[in-house]
Amino acid sequence: AAGVIQSPRHLIKEKRETATLKCYPIPRHDTVYWYQQGPGQDPQFLISFYEKMQSDKGSIPDRFSAQQFSDYHSELNMSSLELGDSALYFCASSLAAYPAGNYGYTFGSGTRLTVV
């Protein structure tokens, strides 16, 4: 069965550079979530999209932006990278089903970003 695909799997960038992470949700899923997991830390919610519109926002720095495209894939753009941005970035997708909540919440394998 198709899963949530994230690319790239690993990314090394220098300070002040820009990075773009991509997430391809499970087919027919309409909601995408981005999480950041720093070394030894719990994953923290960054941002989510439903039907190409931002649905919720967490602790996402202003240097980061994201969007969801017409094919439901999402991209997380990170500019002016800092050493502290080094983390594992997870994407998850689900199918929103009002009012019963979301279904099929599935995680991607993550993108490990290292800023040097």
Add this chain to the structure above:
Amino acid sequence: KNEVEQSPQNLTAQEGEFITINCSYSVGISALHWLQQHPGGGIVSLFMLSSGKKKHGRLIATINIQEKHSSLHITASHPRDSAVYICAVDFGNEKLTFGTGTRLTIIP
């Protein structure tokens, strides 16, 4: 405040032992997820619960809505079960709040 607490933080057991990991949360929820994270980081979703009990192979997850508590059980544990197990809760806004995880090590 929406909080998720897990216990224990670390658990070491012999192969074959019955394992229980606990999760408590502070307020009403839409759903609770049990996740498994191996070294290298990939997260696998084990269960999503909103009530009752689910079973898959040697894994069993239960939730008590009134007591705001969930447990993950592993029967006949095996070294390949060694991983970090994370409880993550949807407090109704569809984003997940994660517990701190339980690092499980099964010794042959």
